[in-house]
Amino acid sequence: MREMIKKIVMELLPELAGGLHLDRYARVLAAGDSPTEGATSERFRPRYAVDLEILGPDMEPDASFPKYSAVPLPVSVGGGQESGTFCFPEEGALCVVGFAYGRQDHPIIRQIFPLGVSLPALERGEVLMQQSPTSFQRVDAQGNWKRETSADINESSLARTVKAENYSADLGSENRSVAAHSTESVGSCKTIEAGTVLTLLAGLRADLGSLGALNLTAGGDSTHSTAGSAQETVGKDHTSKVTGNRQIDIAGNRGLTVQGADTITVEGEETIKARGKVTIESAQELLLRAPVVKIQGILTTEGYEGGPGSSTLYGDFTVRNGRVDVPDKDVTAGAVSLRGHTHTGVMPGSSTTGTPVGG
16 A cells, blocks of 8 residues: 555656655856846846756765756846846855756756855854955944945946035045036035145136135245236235345336325335336425435426426535526525625635625
């Protein structure tokens, strides 16, 4: 009876006779051809597949099974049109194989096991996705993410939003290209520090403004070059201090308008040279104050509105190698008039005169 029941069961369930209802270990011999984008996975050419050999309980090849080619690999996450998580196992990796419908020609890979290979470090509570010891992404038990690679990371997206309480980047070099506008808003302080050279270049216009104070400091030389016009507007006081020399070269004209008083203090000598005419105009009084005032040339005094004028000298008046012409008026020194002033005892060819008479 026992043998009869066994015979009936074997006829009804032939997979029991070959042990095809049991999972078996298998070793990966080679990976299939790498699929291209849009390639269709089919039964006779699954593309995402490996070649296998079935192992016995002693982990040696089982001669009762053939070597299988192009056995489809499982997709752990996803599995839609051009979507999912994919990774080819290495040659020699162990996997668990079952047989669909109990048929030997329908092998399926249930799972890949890391038996016989070295494992990465993994703590309890961690999640690790690793391609190599130098390229991995890890989430520790506290929820901290770490992504690291010794190669490149290329990201592309239509839009990107990053929100963080603190952001820190340590870079060897940086190149950034923005095709359109770029706006940066900082709620508090911002510091930009360059160890050697800082260059800011604008193709059309550059604006630098501050609602409060603006400080520009250079530890070395400072150069300001403008190809066009330059305009400076100061709402209050303007102080310029030069501890060395200062030189201003103007190719054209210069105009200076002072609404209030103007004071120039020169501790050394001052020289004013003009190839043309020099005009000093005062609506009230022009005062030249010096121990000695020298005029090399002709001195002419006229009225403010033109015509004859008058001059008053306090101190000595000396004329060398010239003369004093007074066409219409007189020259007075105290109570003495030069027009009616004569001397007695004048000797021709002598500089000695007698007592003044008249004047």
